[in-house]
Amino acid sequence: MIYNTHADLSSEEASISIYNVDDQVLSDSLHRHERNEIILITKGSGEWQIGEKEGRFGPGTLGYAKSGTLHSWNANDAGASGSKTSAIVLHFPREALPQAFLELKEVTVVKQFFEKVNNGAVVQIREFDRIHSRLRTILGSRGMLRIARTHALFDLIAHVNGWQVVGYQDLENRKRLDRARLKTVYKYLDSHFRQPVSRDAVARLVEMEPNSFSRFFHRASGQKFSDYLAVIRVRHAATLLGSRRSLPVSQIASESGFRNLSVFNQQFRKRLGVTPAAYRKQLDSELIQP
Numbered sequence: 011m012i013y014n015t016h017a018d019l020s021s022e023e024a025s026i027s028i029y030n031v032d033d034q035v036l037s038d039s040l041h042r043h044e045r046n047e048i049i050l051i052t053k054g055s056g057e058w059q060i061g062e063k064e065g066r067f068g069p070g071t072l073g074y075a076k077s078g079t080l081h082s083w084n085a086n087d088a089g090a091s092g093s094k095t096s097a098i099v100l101h102f103p104r105e106a107l108p109q110a111f112l113e114l115k116e117v118t119v120v121k122q123f124f125e126k127v128n129n130g131a132v133v134q135i136r137e138f139d140r141i142h143s144r145l146r147t148i149l150g151s152r153g154m155l156r157i158a159r160t161h162a163l164f165d166l167i168a169h170v171n172g173w174q175v176v177g178y179q180d181l182e183n184r185k186r187l188d189r190a191r192l193k194t195v196y197k198y199l200d201s202h203f204r205q206p207v208s209r210d211a212v213a214r215l216v217e218m219e220p221n222s223f224s225r226f227f228h229r230a231s232g233q234k235f236s237d238y239l240a241v242i243r244v245r246h247a248a249t250l251l252g253s254r255r256s257l258p259v260s261q262i263a264s265e266s267g268f269r270n271l272s273v274f275n276q277q278f279r280k281r282l283g284v285t286p287a288a289y290r291k292q293l294d295s296e297l298i299q300p
Contacts, residue, residue: 026102026160028148033094038082040229045101047075048167049083050141054095056085057222060130061176062185064222070138072167075130077104079176084221098145102160120161123168131173141166188230191216195227203242203267209235243267244281247274251286252293259286 036056051071058067060074060081067073067083075081085093112121135141144166148159194216199207212235213223227235247266250257257265263274263286278286 024156026100026106026148026156028098028100028145030149031095031097031099033096035093036083036085036095036097038084040080040082040225042078042080043075043101044077045103046077046106047073047081048100048102048145048163049073049075050098050138050145051083052096052098052138052142054085054093054097056083056093056095057219058083058132059225060132062188063130063132063174063176064225065132065174067132068134070135071132072135072138072141072170073130073132074127074167076128079129081130082225084225098142100145100148100160100163106157106160107164119168120164123164127173127175130176133170133173135170141170188226191218191226192230199239199242203239203246204265205267206269207239207267239267240277241281244278247278247286248282248289251290255290262286 033053036054040059049072051067051069051073053069055066055068058065058071058073058081061079073081073083083095083097085095107120107124111117112124141163144159144163148156148163151159195212198212198215209224210220213220216223218226224235227233227238231238243266247262247268250262250265251259254262259274260271263271266274268274268277275285278284278289282289284292
């Protein structure tokens with residue numbers, strides 16, 4: 011997450027770092043940290059993803075992502091003035107909770123909490139002033155005081171009920187659902203790529219919001235939805251250029267799903283490195299695959 015933030019110490023200066031996000035438009039790609047993350051949203055709304063679990067956030071959303079767990083926070087309608095978000099974010103290393111420390115009886119609740127939340131979790135809190143104040147006490151503190159106040163935060167959030175946990179079962183279920191959704195999308199595009207295809211329509215086909223669908227498709231397939239569709243169309247066009255040499259390029263573009271010839275030429279050259287006309291001249295040599 012890279013925004014205009016206000017941090018009291020840089021990551022090089024402190025193993026436990028905390029900073030404010032002040033009226034920024036959150037627009038994360040999926041990312042992971044070497045340290046654990048706790049985030050409290052104090053203003054704004056949007057969508058979050060931790061591991062394979064997704065949901066909506068608003069003021070009072072408290073999230074935890076274990077080190078190495080993919081996560082993202084995205085505001086509604088990025089770029090709109092009403093989408094600006096404020097939050098306070100804490101990063102801490104695994105060494106902040108050593109096993110010997112967790113075995114102390116006084117830390118039982120905290121130990122049970124972190125065992126329960128596993129890779130990550132999110133909870134919505136109606137009254138979040140107490141947690142916000144506890145986070146702010148960490149700002150500006152140094153040395154052992156910073157560690158002590160961070161541990162006090164752990165104790166406070168460990169007593170919060172209603173966490174949505176990202177568990178291993180959730181991950182397996184999501185993988186199965188992703189495979190089923192991808193199969194549906196691939197089948198639909200194979201049959202409809204010659205026609206106008208909108209992301210929103212395909213998202214509805216698999217019962218997802220458009221923005222969530224875009225992130226899902228990129229995560230599950232490894233490429234953007236628009237890129238995947240363009241590759242299918244260019245591959246079909248390349249086949250027609252060889253098998254139906256009398257057809258004009260404009261007709262091949264149309265029959266491959268491109269409604270604009272200049273867009274077709276641009277996409278063809280982007281995928282194959284040559285124009286459609288130049289590709290036709292090279293058909294006697296080794297075929298190029300997009």
